[in-house]
Amino acid sequence: MNRLDEIFASEATALVTYLCAGDPSVDESLPLFQALADAGADVLEIGVPFSDPGADGPAIQRSAERALAAGATLEKVLEMTGKIQGDSAKVLFGYLNPFLSYGYERLAARCVEVGIHGLLVVDCPPEEEPELRAALDAHNIHPILLIAPTTPDDRIAALGPSAGGFAYYVSMTGVTGAAFQGGQALVDRIARVRKLAGLPVAVGFGIATPEDAASVASGADGVVVGSALVRIVEANGAEAAAELSKLTSALKAAI
């Protein structure tokens, strides 16, 4: 069984954390991911830095720039991922071009070797790149589905069966790291997405504090926190582990 399915089968709301791998360097980012795992993150999103992160706000853009300047590559990120200890599930998270360049079959096989359970490609809707999907299916790596506020109901229902693990619901139209807009409308929408897609739903975009997380946790199967953690790395560099651990524990306690 894919580890993501085990995690989302549990009653508890999963904590999903994102960091861009390779910031401040590939070697130094290993202890940062380890800190997230040790502090209770259920799912680690391993961000693959890209030169043109068009869906990301300034915090993740700068993180990707630092990672690339320090020499991060997809292969180095995969190697680093293989060294993370513990039973957190791992989702490789990035833009299509580095994956296309690496080769889909090779990527899916390496994901199995280093213990990655899902792949989320920001700029590749399910209609594109059937070869990628086939490679993931052959290796039991879940393609993670993105659902946006603009996605119509019939599209959610049509796309759900092709995905696995969980659906990542984008809480607002915008880029990563903007101010969170929660509320009852969001909770209702999450319930609707779950029903239409037939998948557990993790909600992300803008969730920065334990209070934000708590406000959506009751309605969601998972809560994703990214830019807030990335900002800690920006402020503390290789010394960020303690602060990351502190925020992760607080988020975990809040959901």
Place this chain on the structure above:
Amino acid sequence: MPVVPDARGHYGPFGGRYVAETLVPPLEELTLAWEKAWADPAFRAEYEDLLANYVGRPSRLYFAKRLSETVGARIWLKREDLNHTGAHKINNCIGQILLAKRMGKTRIIAETGAGQHGVATATACALFDLPCVVYMGAEDTERQRLNVARMRLMGAEVRPVHSGTATLKDAMNEALRDWVTNVGDTFYCIGSVAGPHPYPVMVRELQACIGIEAKAQLEDAGVGLPDAIVACVGGGSNAMGIFHAFRDELGVKLIGVEAAGKGIESGEHASSIAGDQVGVLHGQKTYLLQDEHGQVQPAWSISAGLDYPGVGPEHAYFHKTGRAQYISVTDQEALDATQLLSRLEGIVPALETAHAIAALPRIVQFTGPDADILVNLSGRGDKDTETLMRELKL
């Protein structure tokens, strides 16, 4: 030639709609609105009236006698530089802004490199009283200060982009970020035959008037079909605009000229087709300048309008199928061609356009002297005055 794109915007293995999920439904909405408008005689009549009376179409076809004598074949210039705002870009902007109005959008955003598309968008927005935000690489706002001033004069807000390489690709990233945030009320006016479906086909159709007119004008001049058509290619809108009417005339050679910058071997160039690597950027699969890890490499060209690491997907398709040939011209060759055309014909071309002129001696080598060659004179060079003053010590 098979009809492209298919229903999902693919040109053979190229094109598509590689965007974040938030933008997929709006692009579908845009595709439907565009197809409906383009099939509506009332929309076409309004567009064509503005092209005639506001833009000044049809643009002239001019037989360049002295240039012909110098390069050794008969050279016909399609004078897009004589359009209102000084380039072909306005053809597309008029159409897209009319569509935005029809869709009830109340805010326009655009990206620009050389500033010609930004100026054309600002112009159409002034005409239709719509607020306009133009993203422009910080480096380009320096190179093209004149166009920044023109945009501001017409009421547009120019936002310099400092992220990444601070050029056209980064301006496009920033415009996409704006669009994904404000997608409800905002229309993104893309300036080239690039980006996610339906932009490449929509911009092609809105620029196709160039080739349709030229075909009729050559007929009237007693030439019939030309032997070759030449245009510069960054994203490729002026080239696709003049190629499209001739795509099924297989006897007509189509030649796109990419920017070789400081030379292909220097690594500092903008010739994505010559680079021969397929990748995905800005919503499209196409030839892309990238390193061995799939990271996009900065392009370089003296002309800001060609300074883009990708190329429109239909050009990628034309290259792959052999329908068009793509060659490259260096910064120096473009500067030399700028002086040549200025002195021989009294026409100062845009540095982008000068790449097409610079390619002529090479093209004549395989067409021979008894050939009619149609060149898209896509824009005028006023905007490049500061660069020319510096480079040519004027």
